[in-house]
Amino acid sequence: MMTKTVAVIGGGPAGMEASKELAFNGFQVVLLESGARLGGHMNQWDRLFPNKRPAGEILESLYRNFPGSITVMTETNITSIGRNADRFILRTAGRDVIEADALLVCTGFRVFDAILKEEYGYGIYDNVITSVDLEQWFKEKRPVLTSHGRVPATVGFIHCVGSRDEKSGNLHCSKVCCVTAVKQAVELKEKLPEARIFCFYMDLRMFGLGYEELYKESQEKYRIQFIRGRLSEAFENMDGSLMAKVEDTLTAKPLRINLDLLVLMVGFLPSDGTAAIGSLLGLTFNPNGFLQPRDGHLQPHDTEQQGVFLAGSCKGPKNLEETLADARSAVLRIRQYLTN
Template sequence: MPRIAVIGGGVAGMEVAFRLSQLSFEVDIIEKSFILGGHVHKWQKLFPDFTPAHQIVDQLKNQLRDKVNILFGNEVIKAEQENTKHILYLSDGTTQVYDAIVITTGFKLFNANRKEEYGYSVYPNVITSSELEEYFQNDKPIITKENRIVERIAFIHCVGSRDEKVGNRHCSKVCCITAVKQAIEVAQRNPDAEIYLFYMDLRMFDRKFEDLYLQAQTEYGIKFVRGRLSEVSEKADSRLFLKLEDTLLGKPLRLTVDLVVLMVGMETAENSIQLANALGIPVGQDNFMLPVNCHSQKNITGNRGIFVAGCASGPKSIGETLADARSAALEVYSYLNCN
């Protein structure tokens, strides 16, 4: 039976592994951490319908049960190829031989420290969108680090995305709708709070996204301002003082808020470039892996028998990631049946 390695145990890796196991292949997931689910594991609810994130992860885990071998705490150290066989040297010291590889290494969140002017990790009430999810573990009002109920909050879009200054020209795609979702969740917990979203563009590209955006405005009174943040400072009472530009009015704007949420974008995962180099896969200027063709061969890399799925080849929503994973499973199936 052909053996397949799936590198990365996030939702893409879990889905592609399950689909390949359904097609009767022997599948190993090589996961560097000791849990499955990747970033989704840390999320509470998902846009646009507020599905609990754990439902998706649990469903994927249940699908995998007893069908896939999971090599936790493992990374690929070195890769070699002999004819159609791929030899992977893993960090646990073992060597594994596979007939195909699917790269599902996903992404890492932009390190907000790189936008020094935003004061992340200097001012305690500047947090990332990922950290805000931890506030949503219960239905209690959102509070500051000083236990003050948040009365005014600003979401800053495109932190580390579409920003040449930090070397990221690409759009991370899901942050706009994530901000709308999170703003609504804040409004539900802090109904009297003033909530501002400062955006470059609002990219509501998928079904129901526009509806959620409209709902945020009409039902929750969330204010959307096309504007860019210049810098964050802290006042004596620990509230945050923002200097912004309203780019529609073309005027500077100053705002004092209790909490700032940085909508951090996606970057290619840690060690992804090294892995791509080891496996002979090209990466784009954005450092995400490049398939042969972005239309009809999205999961096929330039190296025979190596495939890519999910955010390893660029930012995607969970729905898109799962669809991409299924597509990759079919490509692997076709490849192995043709050999």
């Protein structure tokens, strides 16, 4: 019997993990990535919740024992996907033609473009940054300073920016931003012990094991203040600091607070690749634009198209644990499909 080929689209953690497992199971694997290198968002991340483990460790483990038999194609954009009997024929912008017996879509997510939440002032006020920017600062070991070069005395984290917000067009909860905010707040406090740090939230969704513990630690050890209220808009003061207006809903009073730095916790949206590959293959999108598996409980990897499978956060917001587990489980499903 000829060795079957699986094309894995997307080289983030899900794509990498799945490729490895597929190769170990004896399949020929072609891993296609639109970016310059594998690893996806993991490349921009410094440390992971809930245990502040370096993201590099995960990347390293993904690369470790990476089978040489896997054909990795980076900077590759798929322009068309056709079918010839049971085989898929993928054409790329670089005019390569790839044939495969099954497709695994691991196209992942992108973060919400905070410029669209104009009232929060990202891209307008210098001291408004996103959680991705802050993580980048951490990773680059850049000192956390305001645009005027001062050490911020007060920092506010705004939860749910572009998530749970119909006005941004996204009703869904991005799941990981709550715990990310707490993690980043704690890390910031470690760097700036004098700073007063606030989290402005609607609900705190500490769903994973260890998350609530981190939340508790952030209160107990780091004195992070949690204010239940959602930001309406930010104003810029003369000195470049920001005046945030929220309602402190628990005291039922309007709250004005001056913040030297405002961090927007940007949410998960389906990546451009998820949208593009989904339309190329004619897959079903859920109302939030993520790809819809055939049955979320019982056939979480199957799609309406035979031989096309899904794994990772192209299906919706996921933390890393879930993403990797989902990738491994997809491999089992593909093996079942290709050996029958």
